[in-house]
Amino acid sequence: MDISQIVERISQKIESKGHPADKQKIEQKVRRLIDEFGLQPADAERTVLFDTARDYGVQLAGSSGPGEKKAINEIGPEDWVTIEGKIVALTGSPSPSIAYTGIIADNSGAIRFVVWAKASAPSLKAGTWYRFESAVVDEFKGALNLKIHSGTTVTELEEDEVLIPVITPLAELAPGVASVRAKVVQEWDATHDRMLQSGLLGDESGTVKFVTWKEEGKEKLVPGGVYNVYYALVDEFNGRYSLNLNTATIVPEEGDIEVTSGSATIQGVLVHVAPGSGIIKRCPQEGCNRVLSRQNYCPVHEMQTGFKYDLRIKGWLDNGQVTHEILLQKDAVEKLTGMTLAESQELAENNPLGMDEVFLRMRERILGRYLRCEGKEIDRRVLVNTCERTGFDPVLLADLLNRTGGETA
Amino acid sequence: MSTQYQKIAPRRETQFEREPARRVFAAELREIREQFRDGTDEKSPSYVLLPTGERCNRVFLVGTLTEKKRQGEQNMFYRARVVDPTGTFFVMAGSYQPEAMQQMARIEPPAFVAVVGKPTLYETPDGNFLVSVRAESVTVVDREIRDCWVLDAAKATLDRLDAMGSSPDSVNAAGRYKTDAAAYRKMVYGALAQLKF
Numbered sequence: 001m002d003i004s005q006i007v008e009r010i011s012q013k014i015e016s017k018g019h020p021a022d023k024q025k026i027e028q029k030v031r032r033l034i035d036e037f038g039l040q041p042a043d044a045e046r047t048v049l050f051d052t053a054r055d056y057g058v059q060l061a062g063s064s065g066p067g068e069k070k071a072i073n074e075i076g077p078e079d080w081v082t083i084e085g086k087i088v089a090l091t092g093s094p095s096p097s098i099a100y101t102g103i104i105a106d107n108s109g110a111i112r113f114v115v116w117a118k119a120s121a122p123s124l125k126a127g128t129w130y131r132f133e134s135a136v137v138d139e140f141k142g143a144l145n146l147k148i149h150s151g152t153t154v155t156e157l158e159e160d161e162v163l164i165p166v167i168t169p170l171a172e173l174a175p176g177v178a179s180v181r182a183k184v185v186q187e188w189d190a191t192h193d194r195m196l197q198s199g200l201l202g203d204e205s206g207t208v209k210f211v212t213w214k215e216e217g218k219e220k221l222v223p224g225g226v227y228n229v230y231y232a233l234v235d236e237f238n239g240r241y242s243l244n245l246n247t248a249t250i251v252p253e254e255g256d257i258e259v260t261s262g263s264a265t266i267q268g269v270l271v272h273v274a275p276g277s278g279i280i281k282r283c284p285q286e287g288c289n290r291v292l293s294r295q296n297y298c299p300v301h302e303m304q305t306g307f308k309y310d311l312r313i314k315g316w317l318d319n320g321q322v323t324h325e326i327l328l329q330k331d332a333v334e335k336l337t338g339m340t341l342a343e344s345q346e347l348a349e350n351n352p353l354g355m356d357e358v359f360l361r362m363r364e365r366i367l368g369r370y371l372r373c374e375g376k377e378i379d380r381r382v383l384v385n386t387c388e389r390t391g392f393d394p395v396l397l398a399d400l401l402n403r404t405g406g407e408t409a
Numbered sequence: 410m411s412t413q414y415q416k417i418a419p420r421r422e423t424q425f426e427r428e429p430a431r432r433v434f435a436a437e438l439r440e441i442r443e444q445f446r447d448g449t450d451e452k453s454p455s456y457v458l459l460p461t462g463e464r465c466n467r468v469f470l471v472g473t474l475t476e477k478k479r480q481g482e483q484n485m486f487y488r489a490r491v492v493d494p495t496g497t498f499f500v501m502a503g504s505y506q507p508e509a510m511q512q513m514a515r516i517e518p519p520a521f522v523a524v525v526g527k528p529t530l531y532e533t534p535d536g537n538f539l540v541s542v543r544a545e546s547v548t549v550v551d552r553e554i555r556d557c558w559v560l561d562a563a564k565a566t567l568d569r570l571d572a573m574g575s576s577p578d579s580v581n582a583a584g585r586y587k588t589d590a591a592a593y594r595k596m597v598y599g600a601l602a603q604l605k606f
């Protein structure tokens with residue numbers, strides 16, 4: 001905190017309005033606020049600047065003073081900034097005290113913004129360029145957010161520059177707003193009835209979870225498709241990022257992306273096969289795919305007359321030190337158990353125990369077996385792509401015999 | 410029998426972590442004399458302390474089921490002997506482990522079985538100790554899996570012996586059991602020597 005710099009900045013701003021600045025007096029005020037009142041230097045600077053400006057009857061906010069305009073990617077938390085950008089997303093207000101939320105972008109980047117209802121800003125239109133003067137930047141969970149308050153001047157601009165979004169590799173995502181070019185590598189079961197789609201996006205650098213909430217005009221991405229996703233929200237939860245696509249402009253792209261496998265290989269013994277493994281019934285409603293109960297009850301769509309059969313295994317793979325939850329889908333289950341979906345269905349429909357019979361038979365074939373699984377690891381859970389039995393290894397036997405030191409040890 | 414031990418790693422309160430199943434030979438399991446709880450909560454996990462220096466809440470073992478007995482009327486349970494290259498495991502499956510009990514009911518000895526279960530230390534009225542395994546599951550397997558397990562258990566035992574003295578649990582074990590590392594290495598050698606290349 002260099003007070004002389006603060007004083008210099010304040011003086012310059014006052015002088016630029018054509019008034020003489022009393023540096024000594026300014027310094028005194030700044031020092032008093034910082035030393036006696038324990039204010040942060042930035043707060044002290046702001047207070048003294050506005051104080052002094054008022055003394056001279058100078059309007060700072062709303063003035064078209066030079067030098068304050070910043071590129072969006074240069075903005076830091078707690079800045080008072082003026083930016084010019086294009087509103088690339090505008091979403092409805094979540095609360096009466098907020099008029100708009102949205103995303104504004106320039107050629108350097110993009111940032112979320114909130115327009116307070118009290119700001120009495122003009123009505124905003126998506127796709128139009130604006131100048132936000134004296135907006136405040138704050139930070140929440142690592143994501144910057146621009147606050148448009150009553151001291152901010154919002155001006156619509158005439159220009160319509162072509163905006164080229166900056167594409168971020170998935171491995172370098174940070175909370176805030178980002179544009180990515182990625183492939184839909186997985187589509188997951190919706191876990192909430194307001195959820196339109198969730199899954200995994202991947203590019204050469206990594207993968208990230210994405211979610212689209214149900215909203216007018218939102219469409220699902222096609223699994224395997226490659227998309228340019230412009231201005232999606234990057235959220236952080238428990239140290240992991242996810243992309244919220246509701247704000248994003250999505251453009252399908254030709255070509256393919258070599259998605260990094262990001263995979264883990266784990267070995268161990270399958271020590272538990274969890275209930276809900278074996279043959280299951282899924283809800284036939286479009287995009288639902290939830291598992292139905294025995295009575296064909298879907299937690300969202302209630303009683304169903306139809307259903308789709310599927311195979312899956314949920315279990316624990318244990319190497320003696322750590323235990324991973326593993327999740328096998330149909331193909332891996334068929335290969336590991338040697339029971340196809342058709343055979344399992346036949347069994348489930350014609351056996352007095354029904355679906356339980358499939359569970360029991362599969363369990364007898366795989367429980368207590370040594371397996372090697374390869375798949376995507378999230379925490380201690382592995383979504384298994386391929387899975388195979390591991391057999392007796394004579395090389396390991398020789399190694400271990402040597403380690404014991406032999407018979408006379 | 411209940412001594413407080415220091416935690417090896419801080420538990421993450423937010424996320425459930427399943428206790429891993431340790432690979433232990435019968436000859437080592439038989440020697441257990443220390444059982445304790447991690448924490449004072451009723452639900453805190455209970456461990457036995459292995460002579461080779463690791464806490465153990467769950468075991469995985471593979472051996473030959475040589476004998477099974479049904480016992481009790483109201484509270485029916487199975488008692489079984491499972492033999493590995495170093496000795497015998499006493500395995501129990503009662504009505505609190507319905508899965509294991511039903512599996513056990515269908516198995517005809519002799520058979521190779523894979524057992525996942527929890528070890529418990531009992532003191533008999535005459536002052537003897539008995540370590541038995543309450544099975545969570547019992548599955549019939551083949552010889553190759555038994556051989557894989559012997560390798561697995563041998564490796565785990567040697568790893569534990571190599572790490573003796575480097576963790577609070579292993580320091581406690583060395584003090585409690587006066588563990589003779591050479592004897593355990595010999596046991597492991599004996600088990601491995603029964604396998605064919």
